[in-house]
Amino acid sequence: MNASEETLPKNDIVLLGAGHTNAHIIRMWRMKALSETRLTCVSNLTTATYSGMVAGTLAGQYHASRNEIDLVRLCAACNVRFIHAQATGLDSDNNLLLLDNRPPLKFDALSIGIGSQPQTLSAEDIGLTIKPMQTFLPRLSAKLQELASLKKDRPLRIAIVGGGTAGVELAFCLPKFIQRQFGKLGPVELHLIEKGSQILSDMPPRAQILAQHELARQKVHLKRNCTIKSARSDCVEFENQETLPVDLLIWATSATALKLHSPINLPKDERGFLLTRNTLQSVGNDSVFAVGDAGTVENQKLAKAGVYAVRQGAILWKNLRNYLLGVPLKKWRPQKTFLTLINSGDSRAIATYGQFSTHARWCWHLKNWIDSRFIDKYQYYPDPSKMQHRHKQVRNHGNKPMPCGGCGCKVSASVLADCLSKIKNPTAEQVLLGIQPPDDAALVKYGSGDAVAATTDFFTAFTEDPYLLGRITALNALNDLYVKGAHPTAALAMAILPPGSQSQQINILDNLLAGAAEEFRDLNVPIVGGHTIEGPKLTFGFTLLGDAVAETVMQKTTPSPTDCLILTKPLGIGVLLAAHMRAACKSNWWETLRDTMLSSNLTAAQSAKRLGATAATDVSGFGLAGHLHEMLVTQNLSADIVLESIPQLPGVQELLSQGIESTLAPHNRESFGRNLKSKTKALDPATAILFDPQTSGGLLITINKHKAEDLLTALAPGAAIIGKVKKSDGNRPVLQLSHSC
Structure with a gap:
């Protein structure tokens, strides 16, 4: 085998979901990847949320991004394959993870870490659930925005269902979020509903008393021994026939299994969670592990708590390795006592360890230190270009950057032009x-x-x-x-x-x-x-x-002077793909990038032809400058380009300013940079975008200026008129650049 070859793996480990336990495996992969093995993370979301900091985000102690783990960047940094897809079930007989609208994924070992959801009355219940955590803040903000538009002349009535740690912490911190982000809603009347006789029922009496005192101080109405019979959009009805008017109902109740658990054909406990041995393996399939809230260890009655998921990470890491190596697995032994810290939203926290409880400022500082230390591990996204996949042998490129894929892997235009000109074709x-x-x-x-x-x-x-x-x-x-x-x-x-x-x-x-x-x-x-x-x-x-x-x-080389130039998709695909190779492409940028590449140009081409476009080409490997040059050179035309009119994908200018670009961009700049006439240099981020190679990029269309607006109306959002064609003053095309019209 040549040292430049990459090879396919012998083994595949698949992580379904990126909860705390599975996230630990991703992080460990960067440091100790298994030989000849590929690790894949499958998630229907591109971010994971650290639940321990959500309340702090509501209280204004953290920016929303502080508690988010960017799965796109984390997986890229750790050389883990990321597949953004919705799982639909499991074929455990054939070790296949079933995915929505795409082929199943084969695995040698699978770890299911999809979490849980709050227990509600039915699937049609009114209100918000705190899970999935990744979408709670956007869902909450959207609902509050909707309520703000109603402008009611009374306090906003909110009820939180569930008096456990999550519900109590939410009651402490939610009013601060509303006051800070939605002050126009006015005062808030907040109720905390608990069906039992006591909140924080799994904690010592001292912790319960401290929490009750703080709820009273914050004027939260506590309703105990209240079981909800039904919920409507404007009220909650209890089994004792009482009703409580509400504008917003939030479920923070005890955990129940997700819908995805149902089609997984493996043994489950009475609540629908996957039943496992103390090795975290399913009792029905040794190659399937269930961790965090997703699994229940047989003969162990444990609450669904994040602390267990975190502690399972080290055992899962050892057991995945041992399973593939065929050696005995380790047993997970949950700790009997652990520290609990409840954020009261005022730079204090209630700390509980065993029978000890206190409410103090130092407790919040301890919580902040623990949480920050944890999240820092998963918000570290180093450039993986110097690493090697353990299942591959990768060419050593020396000091040169690893070549880009997609249309960024094309040979330069100058090489192509030189060779094509030498072909002696017959007539x-x-x-x-x-x-x-x-x-x-x-x-x-x-x-x-x-x-x-x-x-x-x-x-x-x-x-x-x-x-x-x-x-x-x-x-x-x-x-x-x-x-x-x-x-x-x-x-x-x-x-x-x-x-x-x-x-x-x-x-x-x-x-x-x-x-x-x-x-x-x-x-x-x-x-x-x-x-x-x-x-x-x-x-x-x-x-x-x-x-x-x-x-x-339609031909490429037949534009006319005074034609308008229309670009149908934003530029920056090559920049973002290069950033992704360096673990620098943020998840929201990656989603927009993917959707742009998956957007068909069929309608745009049909509209251009119907409205009489004079010429058209697709913008691909040679970038906008290169492909526009090809359109103009045959007739010795030039063009005026308005840089500010060129649509660009999110994040592109930020990345260009950091010097991140496709490996083909310098060749494009060398081939076509001499055609530019501008006050800015070709390496300036505003100009550099012209040389960015596009993969599944947009179309570049020339059309009579009187028809340009009609075509623009027919195109998808994001299309833009970026300039116009004109006669050349010299013997080669010139792209006259301006920053504004």
């Missing part, structure tokens, strides 16, 4: 569009019939999620046909798979083709063949064929 009358001048797709006409459009597009992988890669690869390849106005009819796949077992290669190719087929299906485009080889790095792409009417084909 072929049937070729209407080819490489002289080069266009996005070839156009070949046979006889008197319609022409056939053909294009080839492939690139190295920029993500370890092969299903997502398949979808984006298909959409990217389709762009070349769309800009010709051609109708795609067939696809031939090309794949280079890294060395590995047959089962691993089958799995990755299944996902690639399934993802691509998902995008082709609605277009009625079949995959009719292709070619697959083994090679040093995962590479995927397509040759596409399409029908086209030669007389109406």
Whole structure:
């Protein structure tokens, strides 16, 4: 095997959910990854929330971002594959994790850490639940905003259901959040409802008394021995026939299993949680572990508490390793006594250890120290480029950055131009569009019939999620046909798979083709063949064929002076993909990036053709400057570009200012930077975006200025008029840049 090759893993560990226990495994992977093993985290959310700091966020002690773990960055930093998907069940007989609208995920060991949810009356209950924690603050803010718009001339009535630690802490801190963020709501009438005779029933009497005194001091109305019979949008009815008018009901009750537990065909306890041995393995399948709130250790009656989930992390780490190595597993022994700290929202906390309880400022400082120390471990996102996946052998690039994938892996435009100019093609009358001048797709006409459009597009992988890669690869390849106005009819796949077992290669190719087929299906485009080889790095792409009417084909090189330039998608895909390789792409940026790449250009191309666009191309590897140059050079035209009008993805300017860019960007700058005429330098972030390679990027369209607004109206939000075409003063295209109109 060549040292430049990467190989597929022999073993797959999958983490479902990123609760405290599973998060520990991700962090440990950065330091002690298992040889020939891949770790994958599957989550329907891109962030995880540390529950210990949510109350502090409500109280204004922390910014909301302080209690968030960015799973996209954490997984990238730890060389863990992240798959953003919704799990739907488990095929435990075949060790398959079932996912929504995509192929199942094969595993050798699976750790389920999906948490729990508060117990409510039914699935249709009115109000908010505190879980999932990741979405509690946005859901709470949206509901309070809705209530603020009603402008009632009385106090806002809120009831919290559940007198455990979560409910009591929420009662302490919620009013401060409302006062700070929604002061116009006015005074708040807050009720804490507990069905038992005492709040904090699992704590010593001293802690209960301290909490009751603080609730009374904060004027929280405590209702004990109150079991809710029903809940409506405006009131709660108790079993004793009493009612309580409410504007907002929040459930912070004891834990119950999530809906996802139901289709998992493994033994469960009476509440629906997965039943495990003290090794944290399911009693029904040794390869499945259930941790945190998701699991219940048989013969142990323990509360669902975060402290247990945190302490399980070290045991799970050892047992996953031992299970794959075939050696005996460790037993988890929960601690009998542990420290509990309840934030009272005023820079004090109630501390309880055994029978000892106190309420003091130093307790909050202790809590803040513990919580900050914990979250700091998971908000550390170092650049992983110097690390190696233990299941891969990766080329040593010396001082050069690791090459980008996607369209960022193209060779430079100067190399391509030099080679294409040397080809001595025979005269072929049937070729209407080819490489002289080069266009996005070839156009070949046979006889008197319609022409056939053909294009080839492939690139190295920029993500370890092969299903997502398949979808984006298909959409990217389709762009070349769309800009010709051609109708795609067939696809031939090309794949280079890294060395590995047959089962691993089958799995990755299944996902690639399934993802691509998902995008082709609605277009009625079949995959009719292709070619697959083994090679040093995962590479995927397509040759596409399409029908086209030669007389109406849109060309790349036919813009007219005074035409408006319209860009259909924001720029910055290459920058964000480069940042993702460095664990610097934030989760919200990554979600927008993914959605942009998954956005089809079909409607944009159809609208451009219908409204009479004079020329069109897709913006891909050579960046906006390079592809605009290709549009202008044949007719020796130039263009005025308004930099502030160019749409950009969130985070791009911040990353460019840090010097983060695609590895192809310097080559694009070298090839096309001399065409710029600007007061700013080509390396300036405002200008650097012009050289950013796009993967599944937008279309660049020229159209008569009188039709430009009509086209813009027909396009998706994010499209923009970025400049205009003009005659050249010299013998080459010039891009005149200005910062504003």
